Amino acid sequence: MQQFFPNGIEIYLVGGLLLGVAVSFAFAMSGLVTGMSTVFSSTWSFVSRLSYFRQDRFVSSRGWRLALALGLVLGGALFLLTAAHGVLFQTQVPGWRLAIGGFIAGFGARMSNGCTSGHGICGIASFQMPSILAVVIFLVTAIATAQLVATLGGV
Amino acid sequence: MKASTVIVALLTGVLFGFGLAYSTMVKPEVVLSFLRFQDFGLLLVLGGAVVVTAIAYLVLPRIMPRPLLGGAFGRHPSEMNGRTMGGAALFGVGWGLSGVCPGPAIAGLGVGNWPLLIAILGMFAGAYVQGLLASARSPASPGAAR
Numbered sequence: 001m002q003q004f005f006p007n008g009i010e011i012y013l014v015g016g017l018l019l020g021v022a023v024s025f026a027f028a029m030s031g032l033v034t035g036m037s038t039v040f041s042s043t044w045s046f047v048s049r050l051s052y053f054r055q056d057r058f059v060s061s062r063g064w065r066l067a068l069a070l071g072l073v074l075g076g077a078l079f080l081l082t083a084a085h086g087v088l089f090q091t092q093v094p095g096w097r098l099a100i101g102g103f104i105a106g107f108g109a110r111m112s113n114g115c116t117s118g119h120g121i122c123g124i125a126s127f128q129m130p131s132i133l134a135v136v137i138f139l140v141t142a143i144a145t146a147q148l149v150a151t152l153g154g155v
Numbered sequence: 156m157k158a159s160t161v162i163v164a165l166l167t168g169v170l171f172g173f174g175l176a177y178s179t180m181v182k183p184e185v186v187l188s189f190l191r192f193q194d195f196g197l198l199l200v201l202g203g204a205v206v207v208t209a210i211a212y213l214v215l216p217r218i219m220p221r222p223l224l225g226g227a228f229g230r231h232p233s234e235m236n237g238r239t240m241g242g243a244a245l246f247g248v249g250w251g252l253s254g255v256c257p258g259p260a261i262a263g264l265g266v267g268n269w270p271l272l273i274a275i276l277g278m279f280a281g282a283y284v285q286g287l288l289a290s291a292r293s294p295a296s297p298g299a300a301r
Contacts, residue, residue: 004194004195005194005195005196005199006193006194007179007185007194007196009196009199011177011178011179011196012178012179012196012197012199012200012203013199013200013203014177014178014203015174015175015177015178015179015180015200015203016174016178016201016202016203016204016207017174017203017204017207018170018171018173018174018177018178019171019174019175019178019200019203019204019207020203020204020205020206020207020208020211021170021174021207022167022168022170022171022174023167023171023204023207023208023211024207024208024210024215025163025166025167025170026163026164026167027208027211027212027215027222027228027229028211028215028219028222029159029163029222029223029224030157030159030160030163030164030222030223030224030225030226031221031222031226031227031228031229032160032163032167032229033229033230033231034164034167034171035231036171036256036257036258036261037256037257037278037282039257039261040257040278040279040281040282041282041285041286043279044279044282044283044286048283048286050286050287050290051290051293052285052286052287052289052290053286053290057232060156063156063160063161064156064160064161064163064164065164067161067162067164067165067168068164068165068167068168068171069168069261070165070168071164071165071166071167071168071169071170071171071172072168072169072171072172072175072258072261072262072265073168073172073262073264073265074165074168074169074172074265075168075169075170075171075172075173075174075175075176075262075265076173076175076176076181076262076263076264076265076266077265077266078172078265079172079176079177079265079266080176080265080266080267083176083177084176084266088266088267088268089181089182089266089267089268090267090269090270091182091183091184091254091263091268091271092184093184093187093253093254093270095270095273097252097253098183098253098255098270098271098273098274098277099273099274099276099277100249100252100253100277101248101249101250101251101252101253101254101255101274101277102249102253102255102260102273102274102275102276102277102278102280102281103249103277103278103280103281103284104245104246104248104249104252104281105245105246105248105249105250105253105255105256105257105274105277105278106249106257106277106278106279106280106281106282106285107242107245107249107281107282107284107285108242108243108244108245108246108247108248108249108281109242109246109256109257109278109282110242110281110285110286111238111241111242111245111285112238112239112240112241112242112243112245112246113232113233113234113238113239113242114231114233114239114243115246115256115257115258116201116250116256116257116258117256117257117258118231119231119233120201120204120205121201121204121205121208122208122231123231123233124205124209125204125205125208125209125211125212126209126212126230126231126233127209128231128233129233129235130233130234130236130239130240131231131233133235133239133240133243134233134239134240134242134243135243137240137243137244137247138243138244138246138247138250139247140247141243141244141245141246141247141248141251142190142247142248142250142251143190143191143192143247143251144247144251145190145247145248145250145251145252146187146190146191146251146252146254147190147191149251150187155184155187
């Protein structure tokens, strides 16, 4: 076990259950399906006239999706002020990898209509085969990419 | 848009963001250590979330005619086509390069992980280019590209 989970399993299991409770809460209260990547498209509908962003599914959900994103920041801050005792964490992954990786991940998630939460949590939990296949595919390409970067001497 | 929907989304985000921080998913280093087979914790996070959510998705629509605050039960739009799979393949490359995906990128700002702002700007840019290409492909049918 120690070999596969050097940091234990408690934080991962409890954290995962919290994510599930959060997604279930949104569904129970308002029927919302809370994938996290859509906000990166729906928010563009505030300022862009492009037909893609003018779709009703973006315009009609852009308000609550922004609120969801704001909540994510507040939830992270709540953790920082309570469990983390105010100790900040900052990544050592180089900026160019965050920029290029973010761009490719943003493009891909929106093209695919889902990311680790949309396909990974909401899609798998509703037993949708396209989402299950998408998760397998992005796990494979992510593992290949991360292993390649590590081989080349990256963080 | 109903005010209750916005409040529910905000509270959902707080709990989800706290969970991402608690499970250390807001640290790209931890995500990358999973992708390099050094720590399989991410699978427990995903698995735990899926089990709870699957129960909610299965049970709630059978015992309630509609969500507690009104509206209708939604469903994740998931289609078996090349765009879903090709996009997923690209998403994985970006995720594997940066260790960052959309939820943790945003929640990470809350724990003071400011460099993630770079990833968020990258995601907005990537989403814009995707929308630009999709608009150019089907300008006359804005509702078709689901």
